[in-house]
Amino acid sequence: MSDDICVAQVLESFSQQERGQFLRFVWGRSRLPTRDRFTAKMRIDSVSISEQHLPRSHTCFFSLELPKYNDERTMRDKLLKGELLRPCIVSISASC
Numbered sequence: 001m002s003d004d005i006c007v008a009q010v011l012e013s014f015s016q017q018e019r020g021q022f023l024r025f026v027w028g029r030s031r032l033p034t035r036d037r038f039t040a041k042m043r044i045d046s047v048s049i050s051e052q053h054l055p056r057s058h059t060c061f062f063s064l065e066l067p068k069y070n071d072e073r074t075m076r077d078k079l080l081k082g083e084l085l086r087p088c089i090v091s092i093s094a095s096c
Helices: 007-012 016-027 072-094
Strands: 043-047 056-058 063-067
Touching (some): 016 072
8 A cells, every 4th residue: 555645646636526526525516715715724534454454534524534545546436435425325314
């Protein structure tokens, strides 16, 4: 496994729509406020779980728990899958 996989490089490969989905996943909104009104920095924590797991976000804290993926493609696929599944997970837990 490489520790050199850079989240920024993966995010740069995203389309504008995918970047919006990523922001919604980690922050709860698809756009950030202007720089003068937003000073929070996203926190990314590496977690020691299997790369089979999806990333996990905490929108209240603008943070992301990211398993140690072996390559950029896997990270990209898991981030996109996590982003797309989040609305389904939230709606399921809200209905319980």
